[in-house]
Each structure stands twice: as structure tokens, then as C-alpha cells.
Amino acid sequence: MISTSSLSRKMNPLPFLARSFGSPINILITVVFAGILFFALPPLVRWAITDAAFFPAIPETCKSASGACWSFVIAKHSQILFGIYPDGERWRPLLVCALLIGMLIYSVRPSAWSKRLAWVWAGGLGLSWWLMGGGIGLANVESDLWGGLPVTLILTVVAIGLGFPTAILLALARRSKLPVIRLLATLFIEMTRALPLLSILFIASIMLPLMLPEEILPDKFFRALIALYLFASAYLSEVIRGGLQAIPKGQFEAGEAIGLSFAQLQAKIILPQAINVVIPALTNTIIVMIKNTSLVLVVGLFDLISSGKAALADPEWSSPSIETYLFITLIYFILCFGFSRFADRMEQRAKAPVK
Amino acid sequence: MTDDNSAPAVTLSNVEKHFGSFQALRSVNLDVARGERIVICGPSGSGKSTLIRCINQLEQHEAGEIRVNGREVGSEPAQLEAIRREVGMVFQSFNLFPHLTILENCALAPIWVKKLPKADAEAKAMALLERVRIPDQAHKRPGQLSGGQQQRVAIARALCMEPSIMLFDEPTSALDPEMVKEVLDVMLGLADDGMTMLVVTHEMGFARQAANRVIFMDQGEILESAPPDQFFANPQHERTKTFLGQILH
Numbered sequence: 001m002i003s004t005s006s007l008s009r010k011m012n013p014l015p016f017l018a019r020s021f022g023s024p025i026n027i028l029i030t031v032v033f034a035g036i037l038f039f040a041l042p043p044l045v046r047w048a049i050t051d052a053a054f055f056p057a058i059p060e061t062c063k064s065a066s067g068a069c070w071s072f073v074i075a076k077h078s079q080i081l082f083g084i085y086p087d088g089e090r091w092r093p094l095l096v097c098a099l100l101i102g103m104l105i106y107s108v109r110p111s112a113w114s115k116r117l118a119w120v121w122a123g124g125l126g127l128s129w130w131l132m133g134g135g136i137g138l139a140n141v142e143s144d145l146w147g148g149l150p151v152t153l154i155l156t157v158v159a160i161g162l163g164f165p166t167a168i169l170l171a172l173a174r175r176s177k178l179p180v181i182r183l184l185a186t187l188f189i190e191m192t193r194a195l196p197l198l199s200i201l202f203i204a205s206i207m208l209p210l211m212l213p214e215e216i217l218p219d220k221f222f223r224a225l226i227a228l229y230l231f232a233s234a235y236l237s238e239v240i241r242g243g244l245q246a247i248p249k250g251q252f253e254a255g256e257a258i259g260l261s262f263a264q265l266q267a268k269i270i271l272p273q274a275i276n277v278v279i280p281a282l283t284n285t286i287i288v289m290i291k292n293t294s295l296v297l298v299v300g301l302f303d304l305i306s307s308g309k310a311a312l313a314d315p316e317w318s319s320p321s322i323e324t325y326l327f328i329t330l331i332y333f334i335l336c337f338g339f340s341r342f343a344d345r346m347e348q349r350a351k352a353p354v355k
Numbered sequence: 356m357t358d359d360n361s362a363p364a365v366t367l368s369n370v371e372k373h374f375g376s377f378q379a380l381r382s383v384n385l386d387v388a389r390g391e392r393i394v395i396c397g398p399s400g401s402g403k404s405t406l407i408r409c410i411n412q413l414e415q416h417e418a419g420e421i422r423v424n425g426r427e428v429g430s431e432p433a434q435l436e437a438i439r440r441e442v443g444m445v446f447q448s449f450n451l452f453p454h455l456t457i458l459e460n461c462a463l464a465p466i467w468v469k470k471l472p473k474a475d476a477e478a479k480a481m482a483l484l485e486r487v488r489i490p491d492q493a494h495k496r497p498g499q500l501s502g503g504q505q506q507r508v509a510i511a512r513a514l515c516m517e518p519s520i521m522l523f524d525e526p527t528s529a530l531d532p533e534m535v536k537e538v539l540d541v542m543l544g545l546a547d548d549g550m551t552m553l554v555v556t557h558e559m560g561f562a563r564q565a566a567n568r569v570i571f572m573d574q575g576e577i578l579e580s581a582p583p584d585q586f587f588a589n590p591q592h593e594r595t596k597t598f599l600g601q602i603l604h
Contacts, residue, residue: 248450250446250448250450251450251452253413253446253450254444254446254450254451254452254509255452256413256435256439257411257413257439257442257443257444257446257513258439258443258463258464258468258512258513258515258516259436259439259440259464259468259516260463260464260467260468261436261468264467264468268463268467269452272454273452273453273454276454350454
């Protein structure tokens with residue numbers, strides 16, 4: 001059994017039991033983890049399910065229960081998800097979330113990648129802006145009142161969506177033969193990377209209003225968005241530059257020899273290969289950027305985490321913060337894990353011998 | 356178009372090129388007639404690759420003049436565009452685009468540079484893949500092909516732009532011996548069709564069979580230039596004799 005297990009593991013997946021008890025080390029690992037589960041699982045299930053409070057979603061339900069207070073999350077889900085957005089208008093951020101998530105799912109399939117997709121996104125983001133802010137038939141909602149999931153989604157999608165093409169241009173500029181262009185790109189990237197995101201957000205939200213006259217000052221949300229966008233561009237561009245450096249000189253020469261222009265050479269030959277090389281590093285940076293959007297709370301924007309915090313301040317409830325943060329964690333996990341799965345598929349696609 | 360139909364295919368006059376302090380080309384003069392097939396040989400570092408790479412401006416010459424079909428070659432964008440439509444190139448290490456299929460490799464430039472409709476470009480690419488005898492590999496990626504097959508695709512890719520001149524930079528040097536012949540056969544076929552060819556190679560069999568002229572280069576200079584019979588039977592220069600002695604055993 002012991003001697004065959006390592007051999008046959010490669011040839012065909014062994015049944016679960018054989019894998020778990022195939023060798024002394026496997027037996028040990030199995031026993032230890034079974035022990036941990038044996039002691040940890042029952043109390044967890046009791047807390048999260050059997051002793052937990054669900055309905056009716058009022059404070060009294062939680063007071064009589066010894067487990068988790070899910071009633072709070074159920075009662076306050078709209079405030080956690082949408083922050084201090086006016087009560088009667090919350091269908092608008094809900095629609096925005098559905099729209100953005102729908103477009104993300106639509107865009108995942110390579111067959112959807114065309115010029116039309118850019119128009120779909122331009123239209124979708126314009127529509128989101130109108131739904132969130134109002135005007136033309138909808139009540140005005142100042143961006144100070146925006147909050148929760150739509151803020152997180154808009155900041156993420158716009159900062160990365162605009163940051164990625166900008167990063168490509170910055171990476172190419174930093175490798176340019178023209179010294180001025182190279183210097184400017186290097187200066188921007190190094191300056192942005194040398195500053196913590198927090199300080200860039202503070203500059204955008206506190207120092208900019210001191211320097212600019214009020215008439216031309218973009219609002220707080222827009223300033224934070226620009227800060228995140230610049231930050232994402234600088235980081236992504238260095239990842240992409242790493243990929244560009246991995247492409248052999250012969251690829252450039254072959255492209256030039258068949259007459260491709262600089263832009264065609266980059267778009268058709270160099271960048272597709274360079275980006276394929278750095279998919280894992282890009283995924284890493286983008287996931288960090290998704291989570292970085294939560295830092296906007298320091299400049300007074302209500303992202304998902306700060307809306308959750310605000311909901312917890314209700315004195316009628318006993319502040320079930322673990323439950324609230326678990327709920328928020330779940331949303332972040334879905335976003336980040338979803339993106340990581342997408343990146344994995346892209347990597348498989350790049351490796352596949354034939355499309 | 357300023358192409359002059361009576362002008363030679365390629366003219367080099369007093370072409371010079373340095374890499375740092377190393378002089379790669381010393382006042383090189385060469386006329387290549389239309390339809391002429393020239394084999395360039397010489398020891399490594401003698402400037403033979405640099406010479407053909409200057410013709411399509413993968414390297415920029417520093418002095419002298421290069422003309423292709425009567426038109427001056429330079430590094431201005433318009434000049435580059437014109438020259439690369441006229442001149443195809445095949446590299447030692449194939450340099451196929453690994454993320455594209457064989458067919459996409461070939462149809463790319465016709466679609467993007469010549470703005471042919473995709474269907475026409477692919478039909479043309481398929482016709483050329485037939486000619487280099489690998490149409491059945493059209494939907495694979497380069498990594499799935501042998502070296503010889505890849506080099507034949509590289510030839511088809513260059514031919515897709517319908518060049519009037521083909522440059523070959525040691526096209527068989529990176530190949531396993533048993534694959535050299537399949538590539539040389541394709542090149543012989545091209546020669547039979549009257550393509551103007553400049554071939555840097557040590558395949559003296561190819562030189563004997565297909566070349567109108569063999570050129571020997573050493574230290575950035577053209578030392579000897581003669582029809583193959585004369586070149587092999589009666590080399591004039593001492594260094595040519597030594598070189599031939601080394602490669603012909």
C-alpha cells in the first residue's frame with residue numbers, strides 16, 4: 001500500500017480513503033485534521049446555525065439567542081450594502097450593482113472581447129453615474145451620500161479599468177528611446193510608488209481643496225477615484241514592464257521585418273505575450289487594488305466596510321460586529337476569488353496549444 | 356512610387372557600420388541584379404548578417420548609400436514602410452509568434468499592413484502554406500511544430516507580403532541535420548521561380564546548386580565575389596582558401 005501509493009497517485013486519482021491513509025505521514029495528517037474538525041466544527045455550527053438568531057429580524061430575536069445575530073445583517077443589509085444613500089432611492093444603487101456585476105460576468109468570456117465591449121462599458125458606466133447621482137428625471141443624490149457596495153465596485157472597476165490601459169502606455173513610455181518621454185514616465189511611476197496610498201488619498205482629499213478654487217474642484221468621490229486610478233496605473237505598469245522585458249528581441253525584429261508599425265507590433269505581437277507572462281503578478285496587484293479601495297474610508301467616503309461600521313452604530317442592537325464583518329468578508333471574497341478564477345482561466349487559455 | 360524598374364534590386368555603395376568601436380562593415384559595395392541569387396559566406400563576425408540586416412534596416416548604416424529597386428533606404432517611417440513591403444526576411448531562430456496559430460502568423464501582416472480582408476489574407480496564407488508543404492499544420496501553434504516546419508512557416512510568412520527580394524540569415528543553422536534539406540528544398544523552389552535572394556549560409560551545396568554568385572566576407576569587407584564554379588574551384592584570396600578548406604573538409 002505504502003510503496004504503490006506514490007506511483008499510482010500520478011497514474012490515476014486514488015479513492016479518497018486510500019489517499020487519506022496511504023502512508024504514515026498521510027495517516028498522521030488525516031488524524032490531526034479530523035481531531036481539529038471534531039472539536040471545532042460542532043461549536044461553530046451551533047454558533048452560526050442552530051443557536052443563531054434569524055427571524056423576525058428585530059433586536060429582541062438576538063437577545064434571546066446565544067449564537068450569531070444574523071437578524072442584524074438581515075435587518076440592516078440595505079444600509080450595509082448602500083450606506084447612507086437616501087432610503088426611498090435605494091433601488092438605484094441596487095440597479096447599479098446588478099449592472100456592474102452583470103457587465104463583469106458578460107466581459108469574462110473571450111468571445112465578448114471586441115470594440116463593442118468598450119461601448120458597452122462606456123454606456124454602462126455612464127448609466128451607473130446617472131443612476132447614482134441623479135439628474136434628468138431622477139432626484140439628485142450628492143456623492144457624499146453614496147456608500148457601500150456600489151462605491152467599492154465603481155472605484156474598483158474605474159480605477160483598474162482606466163488604470164490598465166494607462167499602465168500599458170506608461171510601461172511602453174518607460175522603455176521609449178526618447179529620453180524626455182522615458183524620464184516623465186519614470187518620474188511619475190517612481191513618485192507614485194514611493195508614496196503610500198493613504199498619503200495620496202489625503203493629498204487628493206485635503207490638500208487639493210486648499211490649492212484649487214472651489215469652482216474647478218472635483219468632488220470628494222471623484223478625487224479619491226483619481227488617486228486610486230493613478231496608484232493602480234503606476235503599480236500595474238511596472239508589472240507589465242516586467243512582461244515586456246521577457247519578450248525576446250527576435251519577436252520585435254520579426255514583426256518589424258513583415259512591416260508592422262510600432263503600434264501594430266505592440267498590440268498584436270509584444271503586449272499579448274508580455275501580459276500572458278505576467279498574469280500571476282497582475283492578478284496579485286489587481287486583488288490588492290480591489291481591497292485598497294477600502295482605504296477611501298479615511299477621507300470620509302463610505303465604502304462597504306465603512307457602511308458596515310456605520311450600521312453597527314445603531315444603539316438598538318447589541319453591535320454584532322463579527323456577523324457584520326463576516327458578511328462583508330464574504331462579499332470581498334466573492335469579488336477577489338472571482339477575479340482570481342478569471343485570471344486562472346486566462347492563464348490556461350494562454351498555455352493551451354490551440355485556441 | 357519612385358521605383359525604377361530598370362534599377363538593380365539592391366545597390367550598396369560605401370556602406371559603413373560600427374557596433375561601438377567594432378567595425379562591422381567597411382566600405383561595402385555590392386550590386387544585386389533582379390532575380391539574382393547571392394550566397395554570402397565568411398567566418399563568424401565577418402559582417403555578413405549585418406550586411407543583409409542593413410538592407411531592411413533592422414540595423415541602420417552610418418555612411419554610404421543603400422538602394423532597393425532604385426529607392427534609397429533609410430530610417431524615416433515612410434522609407435521603412437516602403438522597404439519592408441519589398442523585402443522579406445527569414446531568421447536563424449525562425450522568430451514565429453508563439454501566441455498565434457500558424458495561419459495567424461502568416462495572415463497577420465497582410466491583414467494589418469496591406470489591409471486585405473481577413474478571408475483573402477487567410478486564403479493567400481493557406482496557398483503559401485501549401486507551397487511550403489505544411490497546410491495541415493495551419494491551426495497549430497509554432498511550439499507544436501518541428502524546427503524545419505517552423506522555418507518553412509517563417510518563409511511562408513515572409514512570402515505572404517509578396518516581397519520582390521528575400522533575405523535569409525543563416526536559415527538552416529539552428530536546425531537538426533535531418534531537417535536542413537526540407538528547408539533548402541523550399542528555398543530552391545523559390546530560386547527556380549526567379550526570386551531575388553540574398554542568403555547568408557554555410558550550405559555550400561545550396562550555393563553550388565542555386566546561387567548565381569558567391570560572396571566571401573571577412574572583417575567587414577567583401578573579399579571575393581564570383582560565380583560558384585569559379586569560387587569553389589579557383590578562389591583568388593588566401594583567406595577564402597583557408598575558409599573553404601575549413602568548411603569543405
